[in-house]
Amino acid sequence: MKKDYDVVVIGAGSGGLTAATGFAKIGRKTLLVEQEHMGGECTNSGCIPSKALLHHAKSFHSALTISGKNKKNEAYRTNAFVYVRSKVEGILEHETPEAFRAQGIDVEFGEAEFVAPCTIKIEESEFGYKHAVIATGSSPRMINVPGISQNDILTNQNIFDLETVPERLLIVGAGPIGMEMGQAFAMLGSNVTIADVNDRFARLEDEAVSPIIQKVFTNLGITIHLNAFIKEVENKQALFEIKENGNESTLTEVRVAYDKILYAVGRLPNFPKGLDTAGIAADTYGIQVDKQHRTSNKHVYAVGDIAQRLKFTHTANDSARQVVTHVVSKGFLRADNKKAVPKVTYTEPEIAQVGMSYQDALQKYTEKEVMRIEVPFLENDRAQTDSDTDGLLVVYAKRLNGAVLGANIIGPSAGELISIFTLALDKKISMWSLRNIMYAYPTYSLVVKKAGDHFFAQQISNLKSDILYLLKKHTPKILVGALWLMGLLQLYIYKTAHGMGTTETALMIFDFITMTIWGPLLYVLVYALRPLTFFPATALTILSGIFFGFWGGTVLTILAATLSSGVAYAVGRFFGKGLSPEDSIIGNWVTSLQKNTFISILTMRLIFLPFDGVSYIAGILKTAFVPFIAATFVGILLGTATFVSIGASLDIESFKMDGISFNTLDPKYLGLSVVIFVASLVLSKFLKKWQAV
Numbered sequence: 109m110k111k112d113y114d115v116v117v118i119g120a121g122s123g124g125l126t127a128a129t130g131f132a133k134i135g136r137k138t139l140l141v142e143q144e145h146m147g148g149e150c151t152n153s154g155c156i157p158s159k160a161l162l163h164h165a166k167s168f169h170s171a172l173t174i175s176g177k178n179k180k181n182e183a184y185r186t187n188a189f190v191y192v193r194s195k196v197e198g199i200l201e202h203e204t205p206e207a208f209r210a211q212g213i214d215v216e217f218g219e220a221e222f223v224a225p226c227t228i229k230i231e232e233s234e235f236g237y238k239h240a241v242i243a244t245g246s247s248p249r250m251i252n253v254p255g256i257s258q259n260d261i262l263t264n265q266n267i268f269d270l271e272t273v274p275e276r277l278l279i280v281g282a283g284p285i286g287m288e289m290g291q292a293f294a295m296l297g298s299n300v301t302i303a304d305v306n307d308r309f310a311r312l313e314d315e316a317v318s319p320i321i322q323k324v325f326t327n328l329g330i331t332i333h334l335n336a337f338i339k340e341v342e343n344k345q346a347l348f349e350i351k352e353n354g355n356e357s358t359l360t361e362v363r364v365a366y367d368k369i370l371y372a373v374g375r376l377p378n379f380p381k382g383l384d385t386a387g388i389a390a391d392t393y394g395i396q397v398d399k400q401h402r403t404s405n406k407h408v409y410a411v412g413d414i415a416q417r418l419k420f421t422h423t424a425n426d427s428a429r430q431v432v433t434h435v436v437s438k439g440f441l442r443a444d445n446k447k448a449v450p451k452v453t454y455t456e457p458e459i460a461q462v463g464m465s466y467q468d469a470l471q472k473y474t475e476k477e478v479m480r481i482e483v484p485f486l487e488n489d490r491a492q493t494d495s496d497t498d499g500l501l502v503v504y505a506k507r508l509n510g511a512v513l514g515a516n517i518i519g520p521s522a523g524e525l526i527s528i529f530t531l532a533l534d535k536k537i538s539m540w541s542l543r544n545i546m547y548a549y550p551t552y553s554l555v556v557k558k559a560g561d562h563f564f565a566q567q568i569s570n571l572k573s574d575i576l577y578l579l580k581k582h583t584p585k586i587l588v589g590a591l592w593l594m595g596l597l598q599l600y601i602y603k604t605a606h607g608m609g610t611t612e613t614a615l616m617i618f619d620f621i622t623m624t625i626w627g628p629l630l631y632v633l634v635y636a637l638r639p640l641t642f643f644p645a646t647a648l649t650i651l652s653g654i655f656f657g658f659w660g661g662t663v664l665t666i667l668a669a670t671l672s673s674g675v676a677y678a679v680g681r682f683f684g685k686g687l688s689p690e691d692s693i694i695g696n697w698v699t700s701l702q703k704n705t706f707i708s709i710l711t712m713r714l715i716f717l718p719f720d721g722v723s724y725i726a727g728i729l730k731t732a733f734v735p736f737i738a739a740t741f742v743g744i745l746l747g748t749a750t751f752v753s754i755g756a757s758l759d760i761e762s763f764k765m766d767g768i769s770f771n772t773l774d775p776k777y778l779g780l781s782v783v784i785f786v787a788s789l790v791l792s793k794f795l796k797k798w799q800a801v
């Protein structure tokens with residue numbers, strides 16, 4: 109018998125537990141399905157056990173450094189994995205099936221398989237749903253090495269099941285897992301070797317950070333091989349080919365003896381069965397989702413490692429929260445895809461990063477626009493008191509406005525300090541503002557204030573050259589803007605001298621246009637160039653109804669208005685060149701407009717927002733031209749007809765004498781314009797709702 113739910117969540121890791129709990133709290137009938145164990149990778153074989161092992165290893169290493177080797181700290185060392193498992197068990201006490209059933213969540217164990225777009229099967233039982241969330245996570249990527257014994261292979265999924273610390277540990281991969289486990293086991297007494305295919309250790313970190321952590325590891329006795337490719341294993345010796353300086357022609361061979369070998373070379377998504385049956389698209393990297401974390405099946409969402417490039421517990425948790433919000437608001441509340449994502453490697457010292465790398469910043473901006481700030485922890489009094497001065501803060505910021513682009517930290521509490529820059533990126537807090545915050549003394553957070561001081565000093569000393577560079581960069585815009593402004597000023601002086609208002613100017617234009625058989629063509633040309641003079645479009649549109657009638661005026665004005673929007677767009681594009689509004693406080697809105705140009709522009713046209721203003725802004729914000737012009741053409745059909753119908757209802761002589769007044773309006777056309785206006789508003793509301801789904 110099939111049982112139906114509001115929401116089915118597949119996977120009881122960080123993303124799945126967050127989603128299930130969120131839906132249950134707001135009264136949705138929720139089913140949570142888990143194939144293996146509650147808590148998922150993070151609690152059982154990821155974040156929790158790895159950090160527990162690191163803590164235990166650091167404590168032992170500190171004691172060993174202070175008091176030397178003795179029976180007490182040796183007993184502490186051999187207790188490492190017992191300690192780790194006790195911490196995991198302590199957290200799992202709060203993640204039992206009973207704990208979630210007490211919240212009103214049904215829990216089923218087994219492998220979920222999609223058997224229809226809105227149905228899954230677990231063994232012989234079927235469960236229907238209105239919405240589903242896939243949160244099945246990922247597994248360690250394995251590599252095929254000739255001669256290796258499966259009994260010698262470790263991954264994050266079985267390394268914490270060890271009873272003793274291996275005497276010799278070989279780690280393949282120098283990512284966060286490889287680095288954390290390498291340091292932990294080295295501190296616990298293992299002879300550790302780390303081999304990586306890249307030419308720089310900790311290559312994901314800033315170039316100033318990598319040498320610091322490499323030196324720490326080397327001083328700890330860890331052997332590091334770079335440009336190293338494992339070829340085979342024989343008698344518990346791994347053969348590596350080393351490409352000297354990455355050169356294929358200069359290969360050397362290195363043999364590394366080991367007792368255990370840890371694979372830390374990335375993750376692969378865990379795909380549930382039946383994705384094709386449910387109409388859910390996926391590739392080798394994971395399930396494909398849109399900006400709302402929704403799959404190609406509109407009833408199904410996917411969060412965490414199965415769908416996201418950044419495979420962190422906090423990204424899974426955040427995306428699950430956004431899915432709950434999106435579903436319960438019926439699409440009204442949208443996911444925020446512009447959030448800064450911090451990452452932390454919990455070595456000693458810790459390494460943290462958020463935002464752009466320096467290379468990314470230089471790809472988007474020129475070197476003269478980006479300021480690189482380095483603050484050694486040697487300049488921090490708390491680091492001095494703790495004898496922990498090997499750290500470094502590296503910040504990249506825009507010159508002049510001080511917008512934070514990215515930050516890297518290596519040092520004590522780096523994982524905590526990075527939150528300051530995460531907040532700065534999300535809330536557009538500049539280096540000027542970070543400098544003015546009061547930080548408690550003496551704390552490590554004062555390195556942030558010191559970075560602000562460095563920014564201030566460098567910016568003030570280079571203020572003249574930075575302003576000159578900015579002026580030089582924007583000289584063409586300044587010259588064109590000045591000429592444009594002078595032309596507008598002359599036009600204003602001419603109109604004032606001849607006592608011409610909007611009505612008189614419009615009539616003069618139409619007198620000129622109607623003097624020749626080329627009148628319709630001239631009308632289109634004058635209307636198209638109108639944005640350069642800021643002349644109101646409404647006046648010309650109404651007059652087209654007077655002179656060309658309802659149908660003729662409508663057709664000509666739609667053509668002319670579409671062309672004029674292109675002119676205004678081009679002007680905005682010219683003056684917006686070199687600007688990065690997506691990095692400003694309105695960045696999320698800018699990105700949304702760029703991604704959904706057609707619907708956004710169409711909606712703005714239908715609700716009669718200032719015609720030229722929308723076009724200028726679209727150009728400045730670099731929206732795609734084709735969807736912009738298409739949305740303009742469709743969106744002005746009703747609005748143009750509205751104002752042309754008003755013009756068609758007017759008597760030209762009355763218009764010349766009195767301008768637009770209710771006494772000169774034909775009730776039939778006035779009624780038509782009201783109907784069209786109301787229809788536009790209704791259609792715009794429908795489009796907004798449709799876009800939010």
